[in-house]
Ligand code: ADP
């Protein structure tokens with residue numbers, strides 16, 4: 001290892017040194033390490049302990065009662081193996097601590113005999129049982145401790161089969177750290193994060209943090225180390241995101257809009273209600289973006305009913321005030337139509353200057369563009385769009401198809417982000433004849449926590465509508481703990497009675513003129529089965545619980561025309577009950593529907609349940625959501641209870657993050673280049689915000705990080721080469 005003389009070692013230097021340069025790493029060990037993706041010294045020192053054992057705080061064998069699950073630090077006394085009936089191998093080890101002795105039994109793990117060599121220390125985790133009066137654990141989890149001394153013992157993920165033990169890793173990490181130390185003639189480890197940031201957040205220097213995470217004397221030291229290393233990971237991630245955001249802003253020309261023009265003013269004067277505080281905040285955040293010459297990329301998060309449409313309309317009108325056009329793109333034809341109708345009504349009576357004759361005015365024009373238009377209608381809409389005679393185009397993907405050209409697209413609003421990717425945003429940008437990029441507002445009704453949004457949508461700014469307009473009657477959510485399959489009646493009388501009283505209340509609601517959704521069990525594996533189950537539920541309800549009422553059935557195998565017809569019957573009040581699969585999740589708005597029943601609710605995720613529930617509570621009458629399902633797991637239990645406890649999408653998003661972790665959220669966008677080894681968007685929420693703030697300050701003061709070459713170089717290690725070029729060279 002060339003560690004003497006010269007500048008302190010950077011992470012890139014470490015990445016250039018293969019593990020085979022370490023004592024005791026030959027071809028076989030190197031192969032074993034490679035299986036854990038450890039090939040160089042950077043991989044090695046960021047191969048963090050999976051957990052720590054505090055020697056002074058372990059259970060003692062003698063204290064364990066039969067049935068206790070525990071982890072115990074033991075020494076192997078002897079280990080034997082033999083073949084038993086059926087050719088299986090049984091490995092038997094006797095282990096002890098200073099309080100007593102017990103047996104470990106392993107089935108079909110012949111290699112344990114090589115692992116559990118007499119005299120080795122190990123931590124075993126399992127359930128202690130008595131077998132012929134002897135203490136015994138069967139197939140426990142075993143972590144070899146290796147030759148570490150000291151109170152706190154780090155345990156590394158180890159794969160016994162690849163022949164890498166925790167003690168090996170410990171030794172190699174120690175060697176790496178020792179040889180970088182100046183007092184051992186090493187060059188030391190560079191710390192590219194500005195000292196002022198470290199001081200502000202009270203963070204350890206990198207060399208120290210790396211030592212403490214691998215060789216702590218106390219758990220407090222682990223915490224200190226972890227804070228610094230987590231900050232590093234999140235700072236790198238945020239730097240990449242902020243650099244990308246700024247690079248896009250730099251390289252694309254935007255429009256400077258006026259945000260207090262006549263249309264915007266007329267809209268505000270026309271509203272029959274005051275804006276909520278959250279709406280005012282969002283509108284002013286957007287207005288600030290619109291006035292800049294840099295194209296806006298903003299995400300508007302808010303629950304169903306929070307009033308996002310109005311914010312979107314105010315945004316679009318700013319563009320029209322400046323003589324441009326606006327587009328609103330929705331994920332489905334139904335949603336596009338609803339938006340179109342709603343927006344037309346909201347903007348009724350507004351006029352704009354006519355281009356045809358100076359000083360003349362014409363009504364503001366809102367048109368629909370979907371694939372349902374006839375060829376002739378489509379030709380006319382396209383011509384008028386290009387001529388700038390349509391002010392707002394509402395539509396589906398049809399808006400970004402070939403042949404659609406806006407005279408001058410000023411603002412594009414995209415509803416329901418989860419259906420649209422980055423490519424669609426780019427396509428929308430390309431639809432305008434002008435060379436300036438339109439401002440883009442993305443709306444989503446599936447909020448994710450702000451810190452997660454900073455990461456998942458790190459190249460967007462975020463506005464939150466976290467306040468509902470006043471006067472809404474909150475939806476009451478009730479959980480009936482019973483199995484949802486209707487053809488197998490629940491075994492216990494209590495849940496049978498609970499279900500019956502639910503249907504009785506629902507019948508009473510229908511008798512009062514209200515309408516009901518029944519969502520059928522989700523079957524991810526097969527649409528066919530899902531449809532079959534929906535049909536079964538429909539038949540059953542028609543003949544039993546909801547006999548005598550008008551029921552409709554909606555599922556994914558119907559033709560669009562059939563779906564439309566059923567929806568129309570429900571919307572117009574000709575159906576009392578709509579039995580449906582999750583196809584109703586997005587886009588249905590029937591204010592008279594006040595009851596939502598979700599069968600087998602424990603099969604749905606929090607966000608999906610919240611979306612489904614949002615289909616009711618849209619009118620003047622009080623609404624109820626019934627969750628039917630016996631939670632089979634603690635997580636399922638927590639999910640359903642969360643829905644009962646809260647109707648706030650942001651609160652639910654936090655719970656969801658706690659329960660599911662960030663994998664699911666991150667998975668969607670961060671595939672492949674995830675440098676988060678220690679950091680958790682969940683546990684480290686606060687640090688995400690600090691890192692973002694720090695990244696913004698660094699980049700805004702120094703757009704290519706020219707004054708921080710080490711930091712920039714480090715970033716290159718973690719992002720794709722092409723990306724680094726784009727981000728840093730500008
Ligand atoms: P979202 O798109 O966020 O689901 P909408 O924009 O469709 O919500 O608004 C839901 C309903 O609330 C609409 O009928 C709208 O007119 C109404 N609304 C919006 N803002 C307000 C407000 N500030 N006060 C009262 N009602 C409002």
Ligand code: MG
Nearest residue numbers: 304305308309
């Ligand atoms: Mg909406």
